[in-house]
Amino acid sequence: MGWQSKLGRKVRGGLGVFDPLFFSINYLRNKRWVLLTVLSASIIATLSRLLIPIFIGDAVSSIQNLQYSAVEYDAILIFLASSISGGVQFIVNYGSQYISQTYSYNLRKSVFAHLVRKKFGFYEGQTSGDLLSRSTMDIEASRNFVLNTASQLIPTLFMIAFAFVLLFTINMDFAAIFTVAVPILIFIGIVFQRKQRTHWRRIRTYYGQMNEQLQENIVANRVIRGFSAEHSEQAKFTGTTGSYFDEYMTVARLRGKYNNLMPLVVSAAATGILFYGGYISIISASDVGPLVAAVNIFSMMSFPVSFLGRLIVFSENARAGISRIETVLDGHDDEDLELGDSERLKGDLEFSGVNFSRGDLQILKSVTFVIRKGEFVGLTGRTAAGKSSLINLIPRFYDPDSGKITIGGTDLKTVSLESLRKAVALVPQEITLLSGSIKENIAFGGHDTSMDRVRWASHIARISDFIESLPGGYDTMVGERGITLSGGQRQRVAIARALMTNPEILILDDATSSVDPETELEIFNNIRREAAETTVLIVTHRESALKFSDRVLKLDYGVLTAGEYSSGPDSPYGQSYEASGGE
Numbered sequence: 001m002g003w004q005s006k007l008g009r010k011v012r013g014g015l016g017v018f019d020p021l022f023f024s025i026n027y028l029r030n031k032r033w034v035l036l037t038v039l040s041a042s043i044i045a046t047l048s049r050l051l052i053p054i055f056i057g058d059a060v061s062s063i064q065n066l067q068y069s070a071v072e073y074d075a076i077l078i079f080l081a082s083s084i085s086g087g088v089q090f091i092v093n094y095g096s097q098y099i100s101q102t103y104s105y106n107l108r109k110s111v112f113a114h115l116v117r118k119k120f121g122f123y124e125g126q127t128s129g130d131l132l133s134r135s136t137m138d139i140e141a142s143r144n145f146v147l148n149t150a151s152q153l154i155p156t157l158f159m160i161a162f163a164f165v166l167l168f169t170i171n172m173d174f175a176a177i178f179t180v181a182v183p184i185l186i187f188i189g190i191v192f193q194r195k196q197r198t199h200w201r202r203i204r205t206y207y208g209q210m211n212e213q214l215q216e217n218i219v220a221n222r223v224i225r226g227f228s229a230e231h232s233e234q235a236k237f238t239g240t241t242g243s244y245f246d247e248y249m250t251v252a253r254l255r256g257k258y259n260n261l262m263p264l265v266v267s268a269a270a271t272g273i274l275f276y277g278g279y280i281s282i283i284s285a286s287d288v289g290p291l292v293a294a295v296n297i298f299s300m301m302s303f304p305v306s307f308l309g310r311l312i313v314f315s316e317n318a319r320a321g322i323s324r325i326e327t328v329l330d331g332h333d334d335e336d337l338e339l340g341d342s343e344r345l346k347g348d349l350e351f352s353g354v355n356f357s358r359g360d361l362q363i364l365k366s367v368t369f370v371i372r373k374g375e376f377v378g379l380t381g382r383t384a385a386g387k388s389s390l391i392n393l394i395p396r397f398y399d400p401d402s403g404k405i406t407i408g409g410t411d412l413k414t415v416s417l418e419s420l421r422k423a424v425a426l427v428p429q430e431i432t433l434l435s436g437s438i439k440e441n442i443a444f445g446g447h448d449t450s451m452d453r454v455r456w457a458s459h460i461a462r463i464s465d466f467i468e469s470l471p472g473g474y475d476t477m478v479g480e481r482g483i484t485l486s487g488g489q490r491q492r493v494a495i496a497r498a499l500m501t502n503p504e505i506l507i508l509d510d511a512t513s514s515v516d517p518e519t520e521l522e523i524f525n526n527i528r529r530e531a532a533e534t535t536v537l538i539v540t541h542r543e544s545a546l547k548f549s550d551r552v553l554k555l556d557y558g559v560l561t562a563g564e565y566s567s568g569p570d571s572p573y574g575q576s577y578e579a580s581g582g583e
């Protein structure tokens with residue numbers, strides 16, 4: 001039983017070598033004709049290359065028999081065969097590049113399409129450096145396999161089979177030597193590739209780590225400067241890149257040995273043939289042409305046979321890469337933006353019995369409240385009380401474990417994410433602006449991207465005066481390619497960006513924390529006046545902002561309680577607190 005299952009595993013393992021081929025076919029569906037052309041061209045190139053030793057052998061025989069015209073004839077044939085194989089080889093090289101690039105082009109697009117749809121939870125389990133290396137190095141590893149198999153697999157198999165037939169027709173003993181030599185050569189190839197395997201794995205890991213460290217140092221360069229951590233960061237990176245170097249050099253040493261050993265074995269076999277064949281030829285005084293042809297055919301086998309060994313490592317790299325890419329391609333943690341009803345959500349926002357946890361931590365405990373349409377509500381609570389977690393449930397960045405969230409009575413789960421996110425605009429606690437002009441940043445998610453609307457949104461967010469004072473105005477570049485905005489300016493640009501979409505519900509997650517309290521109140525007043533229909537929910541620690549709100553919800557580590565300023569005399573729009581889940 002034991003050996004059978006072991007054998008089964010080996011057979012399956014052997015089949016696994018071609019798994020990347022089956023995977024890649026999915027990305028080459030409409031390229032059948034190119035594949036077929038490359039395949040035919042590679043067979044023609046191989047055939048014509050293999051005919052050369054035959055013609056050389058013939059020429060030698062003709063010289064031996066003093067038939068000069070036959071030598072001329074062979075010389076022309078040799079030239080023709082070389083020309084054909086050279087010319088056709090161009091199609092093979094170009095075509096296989098085309099195939100492999102088409103494969104990686106389609107795969108990259110597909111990986112990107114999944115990445116932009118992944119749920120937030122997916123990114124929490126990954127480092128961005130690792131995701132980057134998946135989208136680059138892993139795709140490249142599998143492309144390499146496609147390139148090599150497309151251009152070489154079939155001609156190699158064909159060449160070995162055809163060489164065997166040729167040798168067989170020349171002399172059965174030569175064919176027998178060939179039959180013994182080829183498996184030995186393939187075996188050597190496999191042993192060497194296996195030795196490289198762990199090193200390739202480490203190379204991949206170190207590459208990911210290098211990416212990670214590079215990225216962190218670029219993004220967090222201010223922190224590093226601030227703490228004078230340049231030396232320790234340099235030392236860390238030197239360590240990783242040094243290990244990467246060492247592993248590559250180990251592979252280079254192994255390859256160097258292998259690349260010498262392979263031709264050595266081939267020439268040993270060719271020498272054997274020469275010894276044996278020479279002896280036979282001399283004692284039987286027979287024609288030496290076939291012997292020359294056989295030795296030549298043997299010498300040509302070094303590359304194809306070593307290719308079969310190399311194929312295993314290409315395949316292994318590709319398989320390791322593909323299995324990492326597949327976790328991105330696996331659609332089960334993708335968001336389906338169109339799934340559900342598409343309707344314009346309008347009306348009151350209601351949470352009923354909402355529980356939400358991450359791992360062992362229960363962040364929200366049976367949260368229940370109603371916010372009437374058009375209300376301006378403050379949400380406060382100690383740091384880590386769960387405020388950001390609560391508001392992230394509204395555009396469904398996450399889903400609650402239990403309970404229901406509705407807008408105008410419609411359960412959020414029944415509408416499509418697309419229409420939900422059209423109705424809800426969230427300005428997060430950490431602002432990200434994109435590289436581009438201020439106008440592009442503000443108009444980013446809007447449907448009406450007219451200049452009037454951009455000016456209107458900027459005016460409400462109290463950023464228009466500043467933008468208009470810039471020499472470039474709204475076309476001024478921000479981010480990596482332009483000016484650096486202050487924290488408060490960034491927050492106001494982000495608020496303008498959110499207002500562009502004309503949302504039903506506007507959520508500001510501490511998004512005025514860097515804006516002075518006076519300007520903050522001006523922004524709130526503008527929103528109240530210009531977007532009176534919009535329901536506003538602000539997360540804040542500031543008393544002045546809470547006083548401005550119609551009502552205040554307070555979170556006490558996951559439990560909702562009424563806030564101290566609710567319906568107080570200081571609130572100009574005071575209403576009674578309606579949270580049924582509160583105290």
Ligand SMILES: Nc1ncnc2c1ncn2[C@@H]1O[C@H](COP(=O)(O)OP(=O)(O)OP(=O)(O)O)[C@@H](O)[C@H]1O
Nearest residue numbers: 124358363381382383384385386387388389390429
């Ligand atoms: N994605 C997550 N995975 C695991 N734990 C999380 C996640 N997001 C938040 N938490 C945890 O949930 C708790 C509440 O976090 P949250 O960000 O909601 O607090 P907050 O009230 O917004 O705090 P702050 O005022 O500091 O912004 C914290 O203990 C935090 O560590």
Ligand SMILES: [Mg+2]
Nearest residue numbers: 387388389429
């Ligand atoms: Mg928060």
